[in-house]
Amino acid sequence: MKQIKDIKIKNKFITNKRQSYKVKNRLNIIMSKFKLPLKRTDLKEGELVKAEVGDKSIVLGMVKGTIYAMDSVCSHQGGPLEEGWLDDYDLTCPWHQGIFDIRTAKASPKTNWVTDVNSYSVVIDEKSEEIFVEID
Numbered sequence: 628m629k630q631i632k633d634i635k636i637k638n639k640f641i642t643n644k645r646q647s648y649k650v651k652n653r654l655n656i657i658m659s660k661f662k663l664p665l666k667r668t669d670l671k672e673g674e675l676v677k678a679e680v681g682d683k684s685i686v687l688g689m690v691k692g693t694i695y696a697m698d699s700v701c702s703h704q705g706g707p708l709e710e711g712w713l714d715d716y717d718l719t720c721p722w723h724q725g726i727f728d729i730r731t732a733k734a735s736p737k738t739n740w741v742t743d744v745n746s747y748s749v750v751i752d753e754k755s756e757e758i759f760v761e762i763d
């Protein structure tokens with residue numbers, strides 16, 4: 628797995644792995660972008676795939692043509708979320724059936740034994756269909 632060296636996003640080149648973004652309250656948020664060894668065509672609708680990004684383990688899933696990313700470890704007892712299943716936007720942990728919204732990584736109120744995990748932005752290169760994930 629390689630970190631991004633040079634990619635063009637919104638007419639701006641990112642030449643290292645860290646990029647600052649301005650936010651409304653004028654604070655800078657540092658984000659790292661990582662290129663995954665996957666392309667959009669490697670993921671199928673409703674399928675879950677695990678990837679290592681920096682020092683994080685994430686799970687990716689495609690729902691209605693959009694790819695989402697979140698932590699791959701369940702907040703309850705560390706279950707492997709990539710071994711779970713997707714039902715629409717609900718990702719269910721295979722160990723104790725904790726449910727997370729794959730779009731936001733928020734725990735479902737139906738399964739109060741799990742807590743929210745981290746969600747990550749996914750960027751798809753339009754030409755190459757390579758997948759990039761932003762980790763803060």
